[in-house]
Amino acid sequence: MRTFLRGKTWWLDFRSAEGRRIKKSTNTTSKTEARAIAESISTKIREGKFFDKRISERIQFQDFMAQLLVEEANQRDGKATRFSEWASRKLNPYFGEFYLEDITEGHIERYRGMRLRTVGKNTINHEHAVLKKVLNKAKRRRLITENPACSVKLFKVPRGRIRYLTADEKARLKEVCSPRIWDVAVVGMQAGLVGKDLFLMRKSQVDFVRNLVVLERCKTGQPVEIPMTPDVRAVMSRLCFGIEDEGFVFRKGNGSSFGDNRLALRGAINRAGLKDFRPYDFRHTFATDMVSAGVDIFTVSKLLGHANVKTTMIYAHMAPDHRQKEMKLLESYLCHQNGTKEEQPPQALGNSR
Numbered sequence: 001m002r003t004f005l006r007g008k009t010w011w012l013d014f015r016s017a018e019g020r021r022i023k024k025s026t027n028t029t030s031k032t033e034a035r036a037i038a039e040s041i042s043t044k045i046r047e048g049k050f051f052d053k054r055i056s057e058r059i060q061f062q063d064f065m066a067q068l069l070v071e072e073a074n075q076r077d078g079k080a081t082r083f084s085e086w087a088s089r090k091l092n093p094y095f096g097e098f099y100l101e102d103i104t105e106g107h108i109e110r111y112r113g114m115r116l117r118t119v120g121k122n123t124i125n126h127e128h129a130v131l132k133k134v135l136n137k138a139k140r141r142r143l144i145t146e147n148p149a150c151s152v153k154l155f156k157v158p159r160g161r162i163r164y165l166t167a168d169e170k171a172r173l174k175e176v177c178s179p180r181i182w183d184v185a186v187v188g189m190q191a192g193l194v195g196k197d198l199f200l201m202r203k204s205q206v207d208f209v210r211n212l213v214v215l216e217r218c219k220t221g222q223p224v225e226i227p228m229t230p231d232v233r234a235v236m237s238r239l240c241f242g243i244e245d246e247g248f249v250f251r252k253g254n255g256s257s258f259g260d261n262r263l264a265l266r267g268a269i270n271r272a273g274l275k276d277f278r279p280y281d282f283r284h285t286f287a288t289d290m291v292s293a294g295v296d297i298f299t300v301s302k303l304l305g306h307a308n309v310k311t312t313m314i315y316a317h318m319a320p321d322h323r324q325k326e327m328k329l330l331e332s333y334l335c336h337q338n339g340t341k342e343e344q345p346p347q348a349l350g351n352s353r
Contacts, residue, residue: 001038003031010034012041020102059143061103062096065134087130090115095131100138105148112152121155128154162314163277164285165189176271181264183235184250188282189289190229192304195280199258204245206236215305224305284315291318 001014003026010026012034024041026034065088072084094111095103108131115124132149139147165173170189174182188194193201197215205214211233215224228236239249250258265279283304290300301312 001042003034003038012038014041014045058099058101060096061098061100061134062092064100064138064143065092065096068134068137084130087127090127091131091134100135101144103135103148105151108149108152112155120157122157125154125157128152162284162288163281164288165274165277165281169272169274169277173268173272173274177268178264180258181261181268183239184261184265185268185282186231186235188279189285190232191226192283192286193226194283199248199250199261201249202245203240203243203247203249206240206249208233208237222305224303226303287312287315288318291315 001012004011004013006025008029010028010031010033012024012026013021014024015021026037028034028037069084069088094114095107098107108128112124112128115127128149132147135144135147135149138144173185177185184198187198191213193213193215201213205216206212207214210225211228213226213228213232213236215226236249239251243249243251243255247255248257252258262279269277269279287300287304290303291297297312297316298309300315301309304312306312
């Protein structure tokens with residue numbers, strides 16, 4: 001067992017019974033104390049008392065990942081999230097046969113380098129986040145002592161892509177849409193509902209008394225209540241007429257789900273000449289329109305179902321510019337101090353909103 005100095009603290013360098021290299025801090029700046037700790041650990045290793053897990057208790061990454069997916073499915077009405085399943089398919093080919101305690105920073109760096117040949121940095125950051133989450137759970141269950149993913153920095157990427165519809169583009173889209181596809185666009189643009197949140201919506205989720213659409217299971221696991229605009233309410237009133245509470249709002253003639261209808265949506269988008277626009281961008285349009293109208297970012301965050309307002313801050317630059325108004329207040333205040341006549345009495349700073 002070797003002792004070495006890192007900064008002002010003494011560390012130990014030794015190997016486990018399986019040959020895995022371990023570096024452990026002694027949390028002391030005294031070389032004498034460090035040597036005493038090293039001798040104590042060496043004795044415990046010889047007596048088989050230091051390592052509390054046997055080889056039979058080691059678990060491979062792929063087995064632990066499968067276990068977590070089952071647990072997640074049990075917590076989410078029998079189905080793991082598509083994101084978790086996708087991440088599992090990407091991580092397992094590389095890390096699958098590694099035992100959890102054998103994964104190092106070097107392995108993670110090599111994986112990132114390999115993935116960088118075929119995908120972007122943002123995608124790799126998502127995969128890194130899942131790997132970090134998995135290893136954190138392993139650490140909490142005392143399957144590993146340290147999480148190597150915490151020591152590897154994420155790639156720096158530019159701000160996320162935001163594509164939204166202008167008033168002119170909305171008009172062009174309406175001209176080429178069938179009535180059914182325009183209903184989808186209206187609910188997407190004015191309620192932020194896209195994908196399965198829209199196409200798997202049931203009548204029971206539409207509360208006409210309180211004028212709300214209620215999402216029971218969003219990303220955060222918490223229900224989200226979205227007020228209906230007059231246009232959205234009109235669509236919902238028409239589509240919900242004559243169906244049972246558990247019937248799909250967007251449905252086919254036989255009552256089954258309308259499906260995401262991506263081909264029909266993309267066909268309308270192409271006919272309208274909307275470049276670089278995806279069906280998911282209806283949600284960006286909803287958020288951007290709210291912020292542009294002056295809705296505060298915290299309310300927008302809640303309506304989008306974001307767990308953290310930082311996620312919503314990508315839309316903050318669309319907010320009306322209040323700086324000129326704030327400066328007018330300052331000018332008024334300074335003029336009042338200097339005795340200059342003002343047409344309007346000065347207001348207290350900070351009351352502009």
